[in-house]
Amino acid sequence: MALDPAAVLPEALMEEIRSRAPGYDERNEFFQEDLDALVAAGYLKAFVAPGDGGLGAGMADVVRLQRRLAQAAPATALAVNMHLVWTGVARLLADRGDASLAFVLEEAAAGEVFAFGVSEAGNDAVLFDSITEAVPQSDGGYSFTGTKVFTSLAPAWTRMGTFGKDTTGQEPALVWGFIRRDRPGWRHLDDWNTLGMRASQSRTTVLEGAVAPADRIVRRLPVGPHPDLLVFGIFAVFETLLAAVYTGIAERALDLAVAAAHRRRSHRSGGRPYSQDPDIRWQIAELAMAVDAIVPQLDAVAADLDAGADRGSAWFRHLSGLKHRATQTAKAVVDGAMRVAGGGGYFRGSELERLYRDVLAGLYHPSDPESAHSTVATNVLGPLED
Structure with a gap:
């Protein structure tokens, strides 16, 4: 049975985490209070089996959790991702009969980070x-x-x-x-x-x-490319959970754009909300369609990782393409939300201004755009000739 993200991260906890994000950003400070709260919620034991005190989550569950957490505090979600990568790799290997990282889940169950x-x-x-x-x-x-x-x-x-x-x-x-x-x-x-x-x-x-x-x-x-399960596991979990975080950023930016359209009023149209302006409605529809396009791809990849599906040599193409598409989509959605929200989003301290800066980090995580396109081209066209 799938985990309910709202049960693991209830709205009160989300608002608590969201309320701290501006201060952490302003002070360039580690998210210690968020981490303490997530530990208390069992979040860092997401991939640990229920019998060992964990949530018993699969990749699809954790993708939904990370999307939700990123909507409150992207930097918190991104950092927690790194712990979830190792525990997720350990889970992926164990599900495929490889116990070489069993100690990772055991130590995570004991509270190690x-x-x-x-x-x-x-x-x-x-x-x-x-x-x-x-x-x-x-x-x-x-x-x-x-x-x-x-x-x-x-x-x-x-x-x-x-x-x-x-x-x-x-x-x-x-x-x-x-x-x-x-x-x-x-x-x-x-x-x-x-x-x-x-x-x-x-x-x-x-x-x-x-x-x-x-x-x-x-x-x-x-040295060099190798079909070892550890290499696949690291690449698969890393790319998928990164895509989850940036998809969460896009979802939050869309919510903020919608709220701004309802809140802002047009003097030219006699005080009607911008939500009634055809141009603004078109822009928000574009943002929503972009989010709607990435979520099913993310969910399908996560579900196939849980199921041990065999995508053969296309796995690396699909994983690098997913990360690239998710980060590029998030950047485009945040940019569009800034346009819809107007000049207020340009001021320091606005949530959109912070998201605008946070989303840029997606440019620097592997696979970068050059690597992703090379991987996809090689899978589709074959390797470059000497």
């Missing part, structure tokens, strides 16, 4: 190569030395999933493992001062020999 320490400045190979050094230890663990960017939940994570490249063997290998906050070998830079998504506090993390013990090393893979 997971960060996603993967992105590296200048590494456009993303999951298929790394400029972080992974050095084997005598006990089977690995130490990691390198710099990871956009590590959300910086003030709060207790576990970080990361990867690096081991060049000590005959062939280089990409090593995936998990480090702990209470162990040495890492530090954050206080460098998160951005245009939008400020409450996420996605600071740079410098790894300086941080060790993942042998029982937290989950993969050694060849």
Whole structure:
């Protein structure tokens, strides 16, 4: 049975979270009170089985939850996404008979918070190569030395999933493992001062020999594209949950545009609300149709991930295309809402002004537009010829 997002995130909690978002943004401050409230609601245990104290959610459930949370506070939703990515990957693997990340769900059930320490400045190979050094230890663990960017939940994570490249063997290998906050070998830079998504506090993390013990090393893979289930799981959950957050932003922007059209009055037409103006009605209809187009695509992808559907080689095309379409749609809808709402939305402190800045972060998450189009073109047309 599907979870009811309004039962997990009741309206009173949504309004509480929404009320804090402007202050977090203005002060460039981590969303600690939101996180505490979400922990209390069991939100970070969404993918954990009910028997272990979780919500027992599937991907389709969490997509709906993240859409709803993003309508209250996009930066909070985006940061929580990173924890949900790892727990979602663990769930996806477990559903397909792979227990290598079972400890992630066990530790999430115990209250641990997971960060996603993967992105590296200048590494456009993303999951298929790394400029972080992974050095084997005598006990089977690995130490990691390198710099990871956009590590959300910086003030709060207790576990970080990361990867690096081991060049000590005959062939280089990409090593995936998990480090702990209470162990040495890492530090954050206080460098998160951005245009939008400020409450996420996605600071740079410098790894300086941080060790993942042998029982937290989950993969050694060849450099380059590889059909390993972990790689698919990370890509699938990351792209789908990103699309959910930005779809939530679009939905909220549409709501604000509708409210503005009812609230604003036209002097030229004798004080009639703009909701009766044919041009404004056309513009809002365009926004609504854009939102209506992305939601079914998002729901279908999430449902197929839950069902273990086989889309074959089209999976990467559909996932990267979904993320690209969701972020571009959200940007267009927020832009349209700004036009409908009038000059008041241009002032600092308006919710639309904040959404206008927050939605721009969608440009920078993988897959970027160039990568998404390359992936789709390769699937449809075949690879480039030498």
